[in-house]
Amino acid sequence: MRLAIIGNESKPIPATEGGAVETIIDTFIQYNEKYINNKIDIYSKYNALSLKKAKRYRFTRGIYVNLKYQNSFLIKVNRKLNIINYKKIYINNVIGQMKGHSYDWIIVENRPDFVLPLREAFSDSKIALHMHNEHLTFRTVNAKKIIKALNKIIAVSDFIANKIKSIDINYAWKVTTLTNRVDINKFAPRYKDNGLCQKFNIDNQITTIVIHGRIVKEKGILEAIKAFKVARQFVSGLKLIIIGDIKNANRKYYRLLKEEINKTNNKESIVFTGYVSHNSVPDYLNLSDIILLPSIWNEPCSLSILESLAIGKSLITTRTGGTPEIVPNNCGILVKIDNSLVQQLAKDVVYLAKNKAKRNFYENNARKFAINNLDDRTFYNDFLKILE
Template sequence: MIKNMRIALITASERPIPATKGGATQTMMTHLIDVNEEYGEHHFFIFSYYDYLAYSKSKEYKHTSFYYYKPNAKMDKLQNLFWRMMRKLSAEQIYLRSNFIKWCVNTISKEHYDIVILEGQCFHTQYMRQLYKGPLILHMHIDRLNNELKSTKDIINCCDGLFAISEFCKRRMTNVVPCASEKIIVVRNTVDTDRFSRRGRKNAALAIRNKAGVKPNQKLISYCGRIVPDKGVLELVKAMVLLNDSNLKLMIIGSSVYAGSKKNDYILKVEKEAKKICGGALFTGYIEQSKLPNYLSGSDITVIPSLCREAAGNVTLEALGCEVPVIASSQGGIPEYADTMACRLVNCDEHFIENLAKEIHELAYNEKLYSSLKFHAREVAVAYNKYNYYRNFIHAVNSILNQ
């Protein structure tokens, strides 16, 4: 293992590091530097967009240096639109350029780094490689590099290493470039198991159940995520209708996209169908990340009915962290996170709705099964805590540098 590495991390979007404005990728990057702050094993260099709160918080770190980019909003936006248009017109032969990446490389070139890691910036990878010739890793957080993207091969080939968040995503990459298998390493996501926990949430969880109008004899089934067709929300509602059970209530946590988003035709269709649920349904709308553990802790079962090939399964881990058993579809990378010690999987086929209903009924009424899954839920989630994530991340960096 290489000691005292100098690791540069380039953020994936305009949300800053430390993660004062949220963001899944930004939160995981913050977990990395937080753990390293405790261990003091390496030195991280963060290249991020400027935010006053993030800048203020960055002063607390001894083992991380921060470089903040202050964008020219109009010029950067125009440049971004121009290169995106050129990329589209050229059938992805022309790659994206950005002032942010150029600024990062200009800053990086002034010092030595053992590795530079692009966090999710796949469309800027080729431009980064044109400007920077040192060791470069692309850390993908979604399923984007596959046969459906024309530039996948070029992006993979210009990296010294890639991190995928599931074996599913790695397979999708190696289907395009089979010889890249050794340099693609799976680094699974992390979850904040301190925050996603039932500990100290008894009253908050009870308040959520009261808000949902859950009766003493009812079980509360929850869904957490965007209300869009790919997530299978309508199929979940239809499964609940099919059960025709007054002892089962559904709580749908989320909206179509983000806070303040308006209801679209799909949400209206889901709401209309939900009125047929015998035990009733509650639509919470958008809920802030900080409050999600209360809602999950108030649930008896969480269902993840995704129809799309999910790259991973963070909601699975968040629910398990709150000691809530999960029923999930077997799509994409979900099964890699949904350990059967605490989860039940449902194949996504022509019988999906019927089988989903059967699993909900089985878990709601089989006390022995429910108790077993609930008992192991927290154990499964803790395996993905920030300390294990840090170790896996550092091990993966070493593997790339030692190739």
């Protein structure tokens, strides 16, 4: 089988700049290289390191679009002013490079607005849309036309799938759910790294809470910090470690977080790690006694949550989007998002910090659930079965 996988205009593949979608595609490619050996062309935003990594593959070819003058500052400005249509420039460039190639399937990653230009250019090709977010709803321009133009739609959760099905029930049969997976050998329980323990002043008297993900409002980090400050009034020896890329964080939001931290009596109890490579994330997660992921948006199928389950840690997260589909009641605590969110998060942190037996219960069940349901070695074959 010959596949074309079209990434987005924001982050490159392989995932040298991070990104949940890009990380999942990396998993897809690596499994194919090792076991299946289908021919895959990856169309991606240019990045020199990604290009270098792609050249190491035997069965996968990286084809890159260099969007000149695109940088993080211009992208942020453009989001407000909408001067440059990077998406249109990108997909037109991709289509130009695709011409002359023949594929069994063209797979579009999370960009429904790429579908109609692709269908116009490749009228006889099979096109699948792999949806990771709420980018295709009844509010999407040309939503029905996009669905009609597709052969398959693969959604990462029933939450996303049902949104798409509701657009046009006549084409609901095209939509299938395939939950994201993780490397359960890489993300596995291990002893705490002594070097990291020394770096963050963690000892046996410390109960460590870890947050990991993008430093953005939607991830509920401000609410987590506020809840942590409340919990410290009832439990001594708490430490909060926030894993995330500060350089690419929303600056206004990051300042807000720092202001909140500065209001506490013990600022040293809250630490930002800065960017941590995906390969190193398991070592940081294994520092935790509790993982706190209080997203305040509709998480479709959070990779951070899946990694937390695989690592076998007590998890506190929010009942939102597709999260209830991947966090059974015996694997963690799901908190309702309402005006009492901070107080409830604090209450649950205190409860788990004082109750090691309950933490062990969640840890054991989370790891078992991950082994049985989240092994990324099953993802590639399940994906290909949908395309059959």
